[in-house]
Amino acid sequence: MLLIYCPYCEEERSELEFRHGGDAHIARPTNIADITDEEFQDYFFLRDNPKGLIFERWRHIHGCGRFFNAARDTVSDKFVMSYKAGEPKPNLSGEPTATEKTVETYEATEGTAK
Amino acid sequence: MADQALRKAPLAGRHGGSAGARVTPAAAATRLSLRAGEDAIGTLSLAFGLELPRRPKTSASVSGRHALWLGPDEWLLIDENGTDLMGIASGVSALHSATDVSHRNTAILVSGPDAAGAIASACPLDLGNTIFPVGAAARTVLGKIEIVLFRSGEEDYRVECWRSFSPYAFGLLAEGAEDAGL
């Protein structure tokens, strides 16, 4: 079972208690009435969907109920860290990211299982 | 005889469990969903006669009245003596939100040496003695529903759930109690 650290409960809890809330640190334009349709589309609909490190909003909906942010590796599904909503985006540029080779999948182990 | 609506408890008459873990419907109680900011905690604690807990997964209990920490500004208050908690809240002028959930919730008591095992059959929370000691409380899940779990004694747990989900919760816990005893 995947465990996620909740910065408000201050401990790791089961993924069953959490809900994903989309990308974090998306700033709403302050001049929302002035921007073009294309700029609005960029802000509102378009996401990077990176392979590797991503910053996301998560909600501990079946626990303390709080929204918080987390850095997750989209290849390994590893949660690198989580932090309270409103806190600045941490600099994790030195953090090693996973490659497909570091991830154990059913398909990868199936052939060698005896 | 006058026509009179009879109130029927959602789990009336049910019993289950095993020699190691008894599963019983809890008696009726009054309950409050309480939300308040840091500055109102002191006043509310005085009014309710117990210190509202500020740490995750903790609770405070005074003679049948319990305050369970659910979130940084959220508590579930339970009064087993049926005291009018809304009446107390309405006398507090400090900014807060109180909602009577006495009849939204019902509770199931699980007790005995295998009680933790019975609950763990459907609940992902770590129920070990150091991480979930007597007095610990948390909102979590049981199977497919949300519950609030409160450890009221060494071998005693109170499972609070929404009343319409209670037959499901009761069935799961009764099954878990039988499995935990194997």
Ligand SMILES: [Zn+2]
């Ligand atoms: Zn939490």
